[in-house]
Amino acid sequence: MLAREMTSPAAAAPERRSLARDPPVEPRWFRRHSGLVRVTHWVNALCFILLLMSGLQIFNAHPALYIGAQSDFEHPTISISARRADHGIKGETMLFGHAFDTTGVLGVSTTDGQLTPRAFPSWSTIPSYQDLATGRRWHFFFAWLLVLNGLAYFIFGFASRHFRRDLLPSPAELRHIGADIIEHLRLRFPRGEAAKRYNVLQQLAYLAVVFVLFPLVVLTGLTMSPGIDTAVPQLLFVFGGRQTARLIHFLAASGLVIFVIVHLAMVLVSGVWNNIRSMITGWYDLGKQPR
Protein backbone atom coordinates (compact mmCIF):
# COMPACT_ATOMS: atom_id res chain seq x y z
CA MET A 1 0.00 0.00 0.00
CA LEU A 2 2.19 2.72 -1.29
CA ALA A 3 -0.10 5.69 -1.03
CA ARG A 4 -0.67 5.64 2.69
CA GLU A 5 1.53 8.19 4.30
CA MET A 6 2.33 8.08 7.94
CA THR A 7 4.83 9.43 10.31
CA SER A 8 6.49 6.88 12.49
CA PRO A 9 6.65 7.78 16.18
CA ALA A 10 10.43 7.91 16.03
CA ALA A 11 10.46 10.44 13.24
CA ALA A 12 7.56 12.55 14.46
CA ALA A 13 9.07 14.10 17.53
CA PRO A 14 12.03 15.98 16.02
CA GLU A 15 9.85 17.25 13.19
CA ARG A 16 7.29 18.73 15.53
CA ARG A 17 10.02 20.59 17.36
CA SER A 18 11.45 22.07 14.19
CA LEU A 19 8.08 23.34 12.97
CA ALA A 20 8.36 26.64 14.77
CA ARG A 21 11.48 27.93 13.08
CA ASP A 22 12.08 25.95 9.88
CA PRO A 23 9.99 25.74 6.73
CA PRO A 24 7.52 22.82 6.69
CA VAL A 25 9.20 19.45 6.27
CA GLU A 26 7.69 16.45 4.48
CA PRO A 27 7.30 13.42 6.72
CA ARG A 28 10.48 11.45 6.35
CA TRP A 29 9.13 7.99 7.09
CA PHE A 30 6.73 6.46 4.65
CA ARG A 31 4.86 3.19 5.10
CA ARG A 32 5.77 1.63 1.81
CA HIS A 33 4.46 -1.96 2.04
CA SER A 34 1.35 -3.27 3.74
CA GLY A 35 1.61 -6.21 6.12
CA LEU A 36 0.06 -8.65 3.69
CA VAL A 37 2.41 -7.67 0.87
CA ARG A 38 5.40 -8.07 3.18
CA VAL A 39 4.36 -11.50 4.49
CA THR A 40 3.39 -12.87 1.08
CA HIS A 41 6.62 -11.45 -0.40
CA TRP A 42 8.83 -13.42 1.98
CA VAL A 43 6.75 -16.61 1.83
CA ASN A 44 6.90 -16.35 -1.95
CA ALA A 45 10.65 -15.78 -1.89
CA LEU A 46 11.16 -18.90 0.26
CA CYS A 47 8.84 -20.99 -1.95
CA PHE A 48 10.49 -19.77 -5.13
CA ILE A 49 14.04 -20.65 -4.14
CA LEU A 50 13.02 -24.11 -2.89
CA LEU A 51 10.80 -24.76 -5.93
CA LEU A 52 13.58 -23.67 -8.24
CA MET A 53 16.18 -25.95 -6.67
CA SER A 54 13.88 -28.96 -6.32
CA GLY A 55 12.71 -28.25 -9.88
CA LEU A 56 16.27 -28.52 -11.13
CA GLN A 57 16.51 -31.86 -9.30
CA ILE A 58 13.38 -33.03 -11.15
CA PHE A 59 14.72 -31.69 -14.46
CA ASN A 60 17.94 -33.66 -13.92
CA ALA A 61 15.97 -36.94 -14.03
CA HIS A 62 15.38 -36.32 -17.75
CA PRO A 63 17.36 -33.26 -18.81
CA ALA A 64 15.65 -32.67 -22.15
CA LEU A 65 12.66 -30.57 -23.21
CA TYR A 66 10.40 -31.04 -26.23
CA ILE A 67 7.59 -29.41 -28.16
CA GLY A 68 4.26 -31.23 -28.48
CA ALA A 69 2.34 -33.87 -26.55
CA GLN A 70 5.18 -36.38 -26.47
CA SER A 71 8.98 -36.65 -26.36
CA ASP A 72 10.84 -36.90 -29.66
CA PHE A 73 13.94 -38.25 -27.95
CA GLU A 74 16.21 -37.63 -30.95
CA HIS A 75 15.22 -33.98 -31.31
CA PRO A 76 14.89 -32.19 -28.00
CA THR A 77 14.36 -28.41 -28.11
CA ILE A 78 16.65 -27.93 -25.14
CA SER A 79 18.90 -30.58 -23.61
CA ILE A 80 21.82 -30.87 -21.26
CA SER A 81 24.05 -33.89 -21.57
CA ALA A 82 27.51 -35.29 -20.91
CA ARG A 83 29.62 -36.83 -23.64
CA ARG A 84 33.02 -38.41 -23.97
CA ALA A 85 35.77 -36.10 -25.14
CA ASP A 86 39.49 -36.59 -25.86
CA HIS A 87 40.30 -35.80 -22.25
CA GLY A 88 37.59 -37.09 -19.93
CA ILE A 89 34.01 -35.91 -20.28
CA LYS A 90 32.40 -32.74 -21.60
CA GLY A 91 29.17 -31.05 -20.63
CA GLU A 92 27.08 -30.00 -23.60
CA THR A 93 23.99 -27.79 -23.61
CA MET A 94 21.81 -27.79 -26.72
CA LEU A 95 19.54 -24.78 -27.26
CA PHE A 96 17.27 -24.83 -30.31
CA GLY A 97 19.79 -26.77 -32.39
CA HIS A 98 22.95 -24.96 -31.20
CA ALA A 99 25.47 -26.77 -29.02
CA PHE A 100 27.42 -25.03 -26.24
CA ASP A 101 30.27 -26.43 -24.17
CA THR A 102 29.15 -25.92 -20.58
CA THR A 103 31.61 -28.24 -18.80
CA GLY A 104 31.91 -27.34 -15.13
CA VAL A 105 28.37 -26.06 -14.72
CA LEU A 106 25.86 -27.83 -17.01
CA GLY A 107 26.18 -31.44 -18.12
CA VAL A 108 29.39 -32.11 -16.26
CA SER A 109 30.22 -30.56 -12.89
CA THR A 110 32.24 -31.21 -9.78
CA THR A 111 30.63 -33.39 -7.10
CA ASP A 112 32.81 -34.33 -4.10
CA GLY A 113 35.88 -33.07 -5.95
CA GLN A 114 35.23 -35.19 -9.04
CA LEU A 115 33.94 -34.25 -12.48
CA THR A 116 30.56 -36.01 -12.70
CA PRO A 117 27.91 -36.21 -15.43
CA ARG A 118 25.01 -34.17 -14.06
CA ALA A 119 22.68 -31.75 -15.87
CA PHE A 120 22.42 -29.05 -13.19
CA PRO A 121 25.25 -29.04 -10.64
CA SER A 122 24.92 -30.40 -7.14
CA TRP A 123 24.99 -26.94 -5.49
CA SER A 124 21.87 -25.90 -7.41
CA THR A 125 19.56 -28.81 -6.54
CA ILE A 126 17.55 -30.05 -3.57
CA PRO A 127 18.65 -32.56 -2.43
CA SER A 128 22.23 -31.90 -3.53
CA TYR A 129 22.57 -35.57 -4.60
CA GLN A 130 20.49 -37.27 -7.31
CA ASP A 131 17.11 -38.16 -5.74
CA LEU A 132 14.03 -37.55 -7.87
CA ALA A 133 11.55 -38.87 -5.28
CA THR A 134 12.73 -36.42 -2.61
CA GLY A 135 12.96 -33.57 -5.10
CA ARG A 136 9.30 -34.16 -5.96
CA ARG A 137 8.31 -34.08 -2.26
CA TRP A 138 9.94 -30.68 -1.80
CA HIS A 139 8.52 -29.42 -5.05
CA PHE A 140 4.88 -30.32 -4.45
CA PHE A 141 4.89 -29.21 -0.81
CA PHE A 142 6.16 -25.75 -1.69
CA ALA A 143 4.03 -25.62 -4.83
CA TRP A 144 0.94 -25.85 -2.63
CA LEU A 145 2.33 -23.17 -0.32
CA LEU A 146 3.18 -20.92 -3.27
CA VAL A 147 -0.30 -21.27 -4.73
CA LEU A 148 -2.13 -20.64 -1.43
CA ASN A 149 0.17 -17.69 -0.67
CA GLY A 150 -0.34 -16.38 -4.20
CA LEU A 151 -4.12 -16.65 -3.86
CA ALA A 152 -4.04 -14.60 -0.64
CA TYR A 153 -1.92 -11.99 -2.44
CA PHE A 154 -4.24 -11.89 -5.48
CA ILE A 155 -7.41 -11.51 -3.41
CA PHE A 156 -5.77 -8.77 -1.36
CA GLY A 157 -4.31 -7.10 -4.46
CA PHE A 158 -7.68 -6.73 -6.10
CA ALA A 159 -9.77 -6.09 -2.98
CA SER A 160 -7.48 -3.38 -1.59
CA ARG A 161 -6.88 -1.90 -5.05
CA HIS A 162 -3.14 -2.47 -4.54
CA PHE A 163 -2.79 -3.70 -8.13
CA ARG A 164 -4.70 -0.81 -9.68
CA ARG A 165 -3.21 1.88 -7.48
CA ASP A 166 0.41 0.76 -7.19
CA LEU A 167 1.17 -1.58 -10.09
CA LEU A 168 -0.86 -0.16 -12.97
CA PRO A 169 1.15 2.63 -14.62
CA SER A 170 -0.74 5.77 -15.58
CA PRO A 171 -0.47 7.03 -19.19
CA ALA A 172 1.76 9.83 -17.90
CA GLU A 173 4.04 7.32 -16.21
CA LEU A 174 4.19 5.22 -19.36
CA ARG A 175 5.26 8.26 -21.39
CA HIS A 176 8.07 8.74 -18.90
CA ILE A 177 9.53 5.30 -19.59
CA GLY A 178 12.46 6.50 -21.70
CA ALA A 179 13.67 8.88 -19.01
CA ASP A 180 13.21 6.15 -16.38
CA ILE A 181 15.40 3.74 -18.34
CA ILE A 182 18.17 6.33 -18.62
CA GLU A 183 17.94 7.12 -14.91
CA HIS A 184 18.15 3.38 -14.09
CA LEU A 185 21.18 2.89 -16.35
CA ARG A 186 22.90 5.75 -14.50
CA LEU A 187 21.94 4.00 -11.24
CA ARG A 188 19.99 7.04 -10.14
CA PHE A 189 16.82 6.26 -8.27
CA PRO A 190 13.93 8.43 -7.09
CA ARG A 191 14.14 9.86 -3.60
CA GLY A 192 11.71 11.83 -1.53
CA GLU A 193 8.20 12.30 -2.87
CA ALA A 194 8.92 10.38 -6.10
CA ALA A 195 10.03 7.30 -4.14
CA LYS A 196 6.53 6.85 -2.76
CA ARG A 197 5.40 5.27 -6.00
CA TYR A 198 6.98 2.40 -7.89
CA ASN A 199 8.60 3.82 -11.03
CA VAL A 200 7.27 2.62 -14.36
CA LEU A 201 10.01 0.00 -14.89
CA GLN A 202 9.22 -1.51 -11.51
CA GLN A 203 5.52 -1.47 -12.29
CA LEU A 204 6.00 -3.27 -15.60
CA ALA A 205 8.42 -5.81 -14.13
CA TYR A 206 6.09 -6.58 -11.20
CA LEU A 207 3.06 -6.80 -13.49
CA ALA A 208 4.93 -9.28 -15.72
CA VAL A 209 5.93 -11.38 -12.73
CA VAL A 210 2.55 -11.29 -10.97
CA PHE A 211 0.24 -11.62 -13.96
CA VAL A 212 2.34 -13.50 -16.53
CA LEU A 213 5.29 -15.50 -15.19
CA PHE A 214 3.85 -16.86 -11.93
CA PRO A 215 0.45 -17.82 -13.43
CA LEU A 216 2.31 -19.39 -16.37
CA VAL A 217 4.66 -21.41 -14.19
CA VAL A 218 1.76 -22.66 -12.02
CA LEU A 219 -0.55 -23.54 -14.92
CA THR A 220 2.15 -25.30 -16.95
CA GLY A 221 3.12 -27.17 -13.78
CA LEU A 222 -0.46 -28.35 -13.40
CA THR A 223 -0.56 -29.33 -17.09
CA MET A 224 2.21 -31.86 -16.44
CA SER A 225 -0.08 -33.74 -14.03
CA PRO A 226 -1.94 -36.62 -15.75
CA GLY A 227 -4.68 -36.22 -13.13
CA ILE A 228 -5.19 -32.52 -13.88
CA ASP A 229 -5.09 -33.25 -17.62
CA THR A 230 -8.05 -35.56 -17.04
CA ALA A 231 -9.96 -32.96 -15.04
CA VAL A 232 -9.07 -29.96 -17.24
CA PRO A 233 -7.96 -31.25 -20.69
CA GLN A 234 -8.27 -27.68 -22.05
CA LEU A 235 -4.90 -26.94 -20.43
CA LEU A 236 -3.24 -29.30 -22.95
CA PHE A 237 -4.81 -27.34 -25.77
CA VAL A 238 -3.82 -23.97 -24.34
CA PHE A 239 -0.16 -24.94 -23.82
CA GLY A 240 0.27 -27.15 -26.88
CA GLY A 241 0.67 -30.52 -25.18
CA ARG A 242 2.30 -31.85 -22.02
CA GLN A 243 5.88 -31.64 -23.26
CA THR A 244 5.43 -28.06 -24.49
CA ALA A 245 3.98 -27.28 -21.06
CA ARG A 246 7.16 -28.71 -19.51
CA LEU A 247 9.27 -26.52 -21.83
CA ILE A 248 7.22 -23.40 -20.96
CA HIS A 249 7.46 -24.30 -17.25
CA PHE A 250 11.25 -24.31 -17.59
CA LEU A 251 11.34 -21.06 -19.59
CA ALA A 252 8.94 -19.27 -17.24
CA ALA A 253 11.05 -20.39 -14.28
CA SER A 254 14.14 -19.10 -16.12
CA GLY A 255 12.32 -15.79 -16.63
CA LEU A 256 11.65 -15.63 -12.90
CA VAL A 257 15.33 -16.31 -12.18
CA ILE A 258 16.31 -13.41 -14.44
CA PHE A 259 13.76 -11.21 -12.68
CA VAL A 260 15.14 -12.18 -9.26
CA ILE A 261 18.72 -11.41 -10.33
CA VAL A 262 17.74 -7.95 -11.61
CA HIS A 263 15.48 -7.41 -8.59
CA LEU A 264 18.29 -8.23 -6.15
CA ALA A 265 20.74 -6.03 -8.06
CA MET A 266 18.26 -3.12 -7.91
CA VAL A 267 17.69 -3.71 -4.20
CA LEU A 268 21.46 -3.52 -3.68
CA VAL A 269 22.14 -0.37 -5.67
CA SER A 270 19.05 1.65 -4.73
CA GLY A 271 19.59 1.66 -0.99
CA VAL A 272 19.88 -1.87 0.28
CA TRP A 273 19.01 -1.36 3.99
CA ASN A 274 16.21 1.05 3.26
CA ASN A 275 14.70 -1.45 0.82
CA ILE A 276 15.11 -4.43 3.10
CA ARG A 277 13.78 -2.50 6.10
CA SER A 278 10.71 -1.42 4.18
CA MET A 279 9.97 -5.00 3.12
CA ILE A 280 10.36 -6.22 6.72
CA THR A 281 8.87 -3.40 8.82
CA GLY A 282 6.99 -1.53 6.10
CA TRP A 283 8.81 1.77 6.77
CA TYR A 284 10.78 3.45 4.02
CA ASP A 285 13.08 6.40 4.63
CA LEU A 286 12.36 9.13 2.08
CA GLY A 287 15.38 11.12 3.22
CA LYS A 288 15.50 14.62 4.68
CA GLN A 289 14.27 17.24 2.28
CA PRO A 290 12.81 20.71 2.61
CA ARG A 291 9.57 21.30 0.82
Added chain:
Amino acid sequence: MKMRDASFIGKAPHRRGFLAAALSLGGFTLSGCDRVSNEPHARSLLGAANALTYRVQRFLLGAHRLAPEYGEADISPVFRANGSTDPQDDEYLDLADNDFADWRLKVDGLVEHELSLSLEDLRALPSRTQITRHDCVEGWSCIGKWTGVPLAEILSRAVIKPQARYVVFHCADTLNDGSLSDDPESIRYYESIDLIDAAHPQTILAYEMNGKTLDIAHGAPLRLRLERQLGYKMAKYVTRIELVRSLAGLHGGNGGYWEDRGYEWYAGI
Protein backbone atom coordinates in the same frame (compact mmCIF):
# COMPACT_ATOMS: atom_id res chain seq x y z
CA MET B 1 19.82 13.74 -2.55
CA LYS B 2 22.46 12.82 -5.05
CA MET B 3 25.02 12.67 -2.29
CA ARG B 4 22.84 10.25 -0.44
CA ASP B 5 22.64 8.03 -3.50
CA ALA B 6 26.38 8.13 -3.86
CA SER B 7 26.84 7.25 -0.23
CA PHE B 8 24.83 4.09 -0.74
CA ILE B 9 26.75 3.12 -3.84
CA GLY B 10 29.99 3.82 -2.09
CA LYS B 11 29.31 1.30 0.65
CA ALA B 12 31.00 -1.56 -1.16
CA PRO B 13 32.38 -3.26 1.96
CA HIS B 14 28.87 -3.48 3.36
CA ARG B 15 27.61 -5.01 0.19
CA ARG B 16 30.42 -7.51 0.07
CA GLY B 17 29.66 -8.40 3.66
CA PHE B 18 26.03 -8.80 2.79
CA LEU B 19 26.85 -11.02 -0.19
CA ALA B 20 29.21 -13.16 1.86
CA ALA B 21 26.55 -13.50 4.55
CA ALA B 22 23.93 -14.40 1.95
CA LEU B 23 26.22 -16.98 0.37
CA SER B 24 27.15 -18.63 3.65
CA LEU B 25 23.48 -18.63 4.63
CA GLY B 26 22.78 -20.26 1.26
CA GLY B 27 25.39 -22.91 1.97
CA PHE B 28 23.89 -23.52 5.39
CA THR B 29 20.37 -23.93 4.00
CA LEU B 30 21.67 -26.22 1.25
CA SER B 31 23.21 -28.71 3.65
CA GLY B 32 20.12 -28.10 5.80
CA CYS B 33 17.90 -29.20 2.92
CA ASP B 34 19.84 -32.45 2.63
CA ARG B 35 19.43 -33.05 6.37
CA VAL B 36 15.72 -32.26 6.21
CA SER B 37 15.39 -34.61 3.22
CA ASN B 38 16.63 -37.52 5.33
CA GLU B 39 14.76 -36.72 8.54
CA PRO B 40 11.69 -39.00 8.73
CA HIS B 41 9.31 -36.44 10.33
CA ALA B 42 10.26 -33.76 7.82
CA ARG B 43 9.88 -36.23 4.98
CA SER B 44 6.39 -37.15 6.06
CA LEU B 45 5.52 -33.46 6.51
CA LEU B 46 6.67 -32.77 2.94
CA GLY B 47 4.74 -35.87 1.86
CA ALA B 48 1.57 -34.50 3.48
CA ALA B 49 1.24 -32.23 0.46
CA ASN B 50 0.72 -35.36 -1.61
CA ALA B 51 -2.19 -36.47 0.57
CA LEU B 52 -3.74 -33.08 -0.16
CA THR B 53 -3.07 -33.53 -3.90
CA TYR B 54 -4.72 -36.99 -3.75
CA ARG B 55 -7.87 -35.60 -2.11
CA VAL B 56 -8.15 -32.58 -4.37
CA GLN B 57 -7.55 -34.62 -7.52
CA ARG B 58 -10.05 -37.28 -6.46
CA PHE B 59 -12.56 -34.47 -5.92
CA LEU B 60 -11.81 -32.87 -9.32
CA LEU B 61 -11.62 -36.14 -11.24
CA GLY B 62 -14.51 -38.07 -9.81
CA ALA B 63 -14.66 -41.78 -10.44
CA HIS B 64 -15.36 -41.93 -14.15
CA ARG B 65 -13.80 -38.98 -15.95
CA LEU B 66 -11.56 -40.27 -18.75
CA ALA B 67 -7.96 -39.34 -19.40
CA PRO B 68 -7.46 -37.63 -22.80
CA GLU B 69 -7.32 -40.08 -25.69
CA TYR B 70 -5.37 -39.43 -28.89
CA GLY B 71 -5.62 -40.36 -32.56
CA GLU B 72 -3.75 -43.05 -34.55
CA ALA B 73 -1.54 -40.33 -36.07
CA ASP B 74 -0.28 -39.34 -32.61
CA ILE B 75 1.17 -42.78 -31.75
CA SER B 76 4.89 -42.45 -30.91
CA PRO B 77 7.22 -44.07 -33.47
CA VAL B 78 9.46 -45.07 -30.58
CA PHE B 79 7.80 -45.85 -27.24
CA ARG B 80 10.52 -45.84 -24.60
CA ALA B 81 10.60 -48.89 -22.33
CA ASN B 82 11.65 -48.16 -18.76
CA GLY B 83 12.30 -50.12 -15.56
CA SER B 84 12.59 -53.83 -16.34
CA THR B 85 12.78 -54.34 -20.08
CA ASP B 86 14.10 -57.90 -20.28
CA PRO B 87 13.43 -59.94 -17.12
CA GLN B 88 15.94 -62.70 -16.45
CA ASP B 89 13.90 -64.54 -13.81
CA ASP B 90 13.95 -68.28 -14.60
CA GLU B 91 10.21 -68.75 -14.24
CA TYR B 92 9.56 -65.86 -16.57
CA LEU B 93 12.08 -67.04 -19.16
CA ASP B 94 10.45 -70.51 -19.19
CA LEU B 95 7.02 -69.00 -19.76
CA ALA B 96 8.33 -66.69 -22.49
CA ASP B 97 10.02 -69.65 -24.28
CA ASN B 98 6.59 -71.18 -24.68
CA ASP B 99 4.94 -67.92 -25.85
CA PHE B 100 3.21 -67.68 -22.47
CA ALA B 101 0.93 -70.65 -23.30
CA ASP B 102 1.39 -71.94 -19.72
CA TRP B 103 1.14 -68.48 -18.17
CA ARG B 104 -1.78 -67.86 -15.80
CA LEU B 105 -3.09 -64.74 -14.12
CA LYS B 106 -4.07 -65.50 -10.53
CA VAL B 107 -6.70 -63.43 -8.76
CA ASP B 108 -6.88 -64.00 -4.99
CA GLY B 109 -6.98 -62.35 -1.59
CA LEU B 110 -10.25 -60.80 -0.44
CA VAL B 111 -12.40 -62.24 -3.25
CA GLU B 112 -15.33 -64.65 -3.25
CA HIS B 113 -13.96 -66.65 -6.20
CA GLU B 114 -10.27 -67.11 -6.79
CA LEU B 115 -9.45 -67.07 -10.48
CA SER B 116 -6.72 -68.50 -12.66
CA LEU B 117 -6.92 -67.12 -16.19
CA SER B 118 -4.94 -67.97 -19.30
CA LEU B 119 -4.25 -65.42 -22.05
CA GLU B 120 -6.99 -67.10 -24.07
CA ASP B 121 -9.43 -66.63 -21.19
CA LEU B 122 -8.50 -62.95 -21.00
CA ARG B 123 -8.86 -62.43 -24.75
CA ALA B 124 -12.34 -63.99 -24.59
CA LEU B 125 -13.45 -61.31 -22.07
CA PRO B 126 -14.80 -57.92 -23.20
CA SER B 127 -11.93 -55.66 -24.25
CA ARG B 128 -11.19 -51.97 -24.52
CA THR B 129 -8.77 -50.20 -26.89
CA GLN B 130 -7.40 -46.76 -26.03
CA ILE B 131 -4.72 -44.44 -27.43
CA THR B 132 -3.26 -42.64 -24.46
CA ARG B 133 -0.26 -40.68 -23.32
CA HIS B 134 2.18 -42.40 -20.99
CA ASP B 135 3.91 -39.97 -18.61
CA CYS B 136 7.06 -41.13 -16.89
CA VAL B 137 7.91 -39.70 -13.47
CA GLU B 138 11.23 -38.67 -15.06
CA GLY B 139 9.39 -36.17 -17.24
CA TRP B 140 9.07 -37.68 -20.72
CA SER B 141 5.87 -38.78 -22.51
CA CYS B 142 5.04 -41.31 -25.24
CA ILE B 143 1.73 -42.12 -26.89
CA GLY B 144 0.62 -45.71 -27.51
CA LYS B 145 -2.44 -47.77 -28.38
CA TRP B 146 -3.41 -50.35 -25.79
CA THR B 147 -5.92 -53.20 -25.95
CA GLY B 148 -6.87 -55.27 -22.94
CA VAL B 149 -9.44 -56.38 -20.42
CA PRO B 150 -10.90 -53.74 -18.13
CA LEU B 151 -9.81 -54.65 -14.62
CA ALA B 152 -13.44 -54.19 -13.55
CA GLU B 153 -14.42 -57.16 -15.77
CA ILE B 154 -12.05 -59.44 -13.92
CA LEU B 155 -12.94 -58.12 -10.48
CA SER B 156 -16.67 -58.48 -11.15
CA ARG B 157 -16.06 -62.17 -11.91
CA ALA B 158 -13.94 -62.68 -8.80
CA VAL B 159 -16.45 -60.67 -6.66
CA ILE B 160 -14.64 -58.41 -4.22
CA LYS B 161 -15.30 -58.94 -0.52
CA PRO B 162 -16.56 -55.84 1.28
CA GLN B 163 -13.40 -55.55 3.44
CA ALA B 164 -11.16 -55.16 0.37
CA ARG B 165 -9.69 -51.65 -0.12
CA TYR B 166 -6.77 -52.04 -2.53
CA VAL B 167 -5.80 -54.05 -5.58
CA VAL B 168 -2.20 -55.29 -5.47
CA PHE B 169 -0.32 -56.32 -8.61
CA HIS B 170 2.45 -58.89 -8.23
CA CYS B 171 4.88 -59.07 -11.14
CA ALA B 172 7.30 -61.58 -12.63
CA ASP B 173 10.31 -59.27 -12.98
CA THR B 174 13.05 -58.61 -10.47
CA LEU B 175 13.99 -54.96 -10.46
CA ASN B 176 16.84 -54.32 -8.09
CA ASP B 177 18.28 -50.85 -8.19
CA GLY B 178 20.71 -51.74 -5.41
CA SER B 179 19.41 -48.97 -3.18
CA LEU B 180 18.23 -51.35 -0.48
CA SER B 181 21.58 -52.62 0.71
CA ASP B 182 19.96 -54.37 3.69
CA ASP B 183 17.79 -56.41 1.39
CA PRO B 184 19.80 -59.43 0.22
CA GLU B 185 16.81 -60.95 -1.51
CA SER B 186 15.87 -59.84 -4.93
CA ILE B 187 12.48 -58.17 -5.10
CA ARG B 188 9.89 -58.68 -7.77
CA TYR B 189 8.00 -55.57 -8.83
CA TYR B 190 4.73 -54.84 -7.08
CA GLU B 191 2.20 -52.03 -7.20
CA SER B 192 -1.22 -51.17 -5.83
CA ILE B 193 -4.20 -48.96 -6.62
CA ASP B 194 -7.43 -48.07 -4.84
CA LEU B 195 -10.86 -49.43 -5.80
CA ILE B 196 -11.91 -46.16 -7.49
CA ASP B 197 -9.06 -46.51 -9.99
CA ALA B 198 -9.69 -50.26 -10.23
CA ALA B 199 -13.26 -49.60 -11.39
CA HIS B 200 -12.27 -46.86 -13.87
CA PRO B 201 -13.14 -47.74 -17.49
CA GLN B 202 -9.61 -46.96 -18.76
CA THR B 203 -7.95 -49.16 -16.14
CA ILE B 204 -7.18 -52.17 -18.29
CA LEU B 205 -4.85 -55.16 -18.27
CA ALA B 206 -3.31 -54.80 -21.71
CA TYR B 207 -2.16 -57.73 -23.84
CA GLU B 208 -1.76 -55.71 -27.06
CA MET B 209 0.23 -52.59 -27.84
CA ASN B 210 -0.10 -50.63 -31.10
CA GLY B 211 -2.16 -53.48 -32.62
CA LYS B 212 0.42 -56.21 -31.89
CA THR B 213 0.85 -58.71 -29.10
CA LEU B 214 2.51 -56.92 -26.19
CA ASP B 215 6.31 -57.35 -26.41
CA ILE B 216 8.63 -58.23 -23.56
CA ALA B 217 10.16 -54.73 -23.25
CA HIS B 218 6.72 -53.26 -22.57
CA GLY B 219 5.52 -55.94 -20.13
CA ALA B 220 4.46 -59.14 -21.94
CA PRO B 221 2.21 -60.92 -21.60
CA LEU B 222 0.08 -58.59 -19.45
CA ARG B 223 0.53 -55.10 -18.00
CA LEU B 224 -1.59 -52.58 -16.20
CA ARG B 225 -2.68 -49.33 -17.84
CA LEU B 226 -3.70 -46.64 -15.35
CA GLU B 227 -4.09 -43.59 -17.52
CA ARG B 228 -4.68 -40.94 -14.86
CA GLN B 229 -1.38 -41.61 -13.09
CA LEU B 230 2.36 -41.83 -13.87
CA GLY B 231 4.16 -44.73 -15.51
CA TYR B 232 5.60 -46.39 -12.41
CA LYS B 233 2.06 -47.26 -11.26
CA MET B 234 1.50 -49.32 -14.43
CA ALA B 235 2.95 -52.66 -13.39
CA LYS B 236 4.37 -54.79 -16.21
CA TYR B 237 4.67 -58.62 -16.30
CA VAL B 238 1.63 -58.94 -14.00
CA THR B 239 1.10 -62.52 -12.76
CA ARG B 240 -1.10 -62.13 -9.71
CA ILE B 241 -3.79 -59.74 -8.57
CA GLU B 242 -4.45 -59.68 -4.85
CA LEU B 243 -7.29 -57.85 -3.08
CA VAL B 244 -6.21 -56.56 0.33
CA ARG B 245 -7.58 -54.52 3.18
CA SER B 246 -4.36 -52.66 3.93
CA LEU B 247 -1.02 -52.08 2.24
CA ALA B 248 0.89 -52.45 5.52
CA GLY B 249 1.80 -56.08 4.90
CA LEU B 250 3.20 -55.49 1.43
CA HIS B 251 7.03 -55.31 1.62
CA GLY B 252 7.90 -51.82 2.94
CA GLY B 253 4.22 -51.02 3.55
CA ASN B 254 4.01 -48.07 1.16
CA GLY B 255 2.12 -49.92 -1.56
CA GLY B 256 4.66 -50.38 -4.32
CA TYR B 257 8.26 -51.01 -5.34
CA TRP B 258 9.05 -47.34 -5.98
CA GLU B 259 6.80 -46.19 -3.14
CA ASP B 260 9.05 -48.19 -0.78
CA ARG B 261 11.94 -46.21 -2.28
CA GLY B 262 10.50 -42.77 -1.53
CA TYR B 263 8.06 -42.16 -4.39
CA GLU B 264 4.45 -41.23 -3.72
CA TRP B 265 1.72 -43.87 -3.78
CA TYR B 266 -0.67 -41.47 -5.51
CA ALA B 267 1.02 -40.55 -8.78
CA GLY B 268 -1.59 -38.32 -10.43
CA ILE B 269 0.94 -35.50 -10.38
